[in-house]
Amino acid sequence: MNLRRPAPTADDLALPSTARIYDYLLGGHENYKVDRQAAKDMVATVPDSPTAVRSNRAFLYRAVRFLAGEAGVTQFLDIGSGLPTQLNVHQVAHGVSPRAHVVYVDYDPLVNAFGNALMSTTDTVSFARRDLRYPGEILADQQVRELIDFDRPVAVLLIAMLQFIDESEDPHGIVGQLIEALPSGSYIAISHVLDDPRTRAIADIQERANTHPWTPRPAGRIRHFFDGLELVEPGLTVACRWRPDPDTPMLERPADLPILLNPDGTEQDVDWLLAGIGRKP
Numbered sequence: 001m002n003l004r005r006p007a008p009t010a011d012d013l014a015l016p017s018t019a020r021i022y023d024y025l026l027g028g029h030e031n032y033k034v035d036r037q038a039a040k041d042m043v044a045t046v047p048d049s050p051t052a053v054r055s056n057r058a059f060l061y062r063a064v065r066f067l068a069g070e071a072g073v074t075q076f077l078d079i080g081s082g083l084p085t086q087l088n089v090h091q092v093a094h095g096v097s098p099r100a101h102v103v104y105v106d107y108d109p110l111v112n113a114f115g116n117a118l119m120s121t122t123d124t125v126s127f128a129r130r131d132l133r134y135p136g137e138i139l140a141d142q143q144v145r146e147l148i149d150f151d152r153p154v155a156v157l158l159i160a161m162l163q164f165i166d167e168s169e170d171p172h173g174i175v176g177q178l179i180e181a182l183p184s185g186s187y188i189a190i191s192h193v194l195d196d197p198r199t200r201a202i203a204d205i206q207e208r209a210n211t212h213p214w215t216p217r218p219a220g221r222i223r224h225f226f227d228g229l230e231l232v233e234p235g236l237t238v239a240c241r242w243r244p245d246p247d248t249p250m251l252e253r254p255a256d257l258p259i260l261l262n263p264d265g266t267e268q269d270v271d272w273l274l275a276g277i278g279r280k281p
Contacts, residue, residue: 018164018212019082019111025053030083030114041205046198052239052272056191059239059275060159061092063189066232066243066277067155068096071187075154076102077144079132080161083111089157090125099124101147105138107131132161133169135177153185160273162225163193163214175225182280188229191239191275192222198272222274229278236276 016038020031024039031039042049067073074097078089081104090102104127106112112129128143138144148154156178165171179188193199199216206213223236234242 023083055240064092068093073155074100078157079105155187189277226278232277238271239273239275240271
């Protein structure tokens with residue numbers, strides 16, 4: 001693979017981190033000045049950045065509740081999990097299925113350190129320091145294998161993660177390897193930034209800030225990640241519209257946010273992530 005940037009090391013704390021920027025935008029405290037500045041640059045350029053980040057997190061909660069409840073899945077593999085924050089995947093899953101097994105996977109050493117410290121008191125949750133670009137290593141990892149039985153359905157979570165895999169790194173091939181390893185009845189939940197002027201502007205900021213830049217993709221390319229899977233209703237849609245909670249209002253465009261148009265002249269949604277869940281037949 002042609003890796004644009006190697007996995008971070010403990011010496012990279014002087015550089016902004018995608019995980020810590022995300023933590024800051026969610027209102028967390030595990031971030032540094034360099035991360036906060038990068039986040040503020042994003043918001044200055046794209047004012048609805050915090051709204052999109054929170055919408056993405058809310059989709060994750062709804063997806064896990066669906067998977068642990070209606071779908072009956074009791075095993076979760078959260079790849080690119082980021083820093084532990086308020087209401088993590090295992091907490092949402094355990095609220096529905098108390099003995100659900102959850103393995104968080106991330107290549108960031110700081111994420112791994114925080115995760116292992118937080119999860120050290122439970123035998124149903126663990127962390128594995130692995131890189132999505134090497135799915136075979138994730139699937140063979142000892143910590144993964146100790147908690148995940150690949151003879152039973154598994155839910156793989158790829159939440160706002162695949163945009164950090166460049167086309168030269170074959171993101172669709174990576175997802176295909178994961179799907180191939182899963183038994184029938186498994187699910188993959190994906191959210192991904194759409195290609196539009198806002199997300200391209202953020203990609204430029206990421207490049208300048210020397211953090212890991214993302215690759216926004218059009219809807220058709222995102223839909224391709226679900227090839228061979230059965231899309232769960234309502235299919236692939238903007239994150240805020242995927243099975244919204246009845247008592248949670250839909251995202252509204254802030255009054256001071258300029259209206260942006262799609263190439264066909266329609267108004268862009270305030271949410272610039274697509275989200276969906278696919279089931280392996």
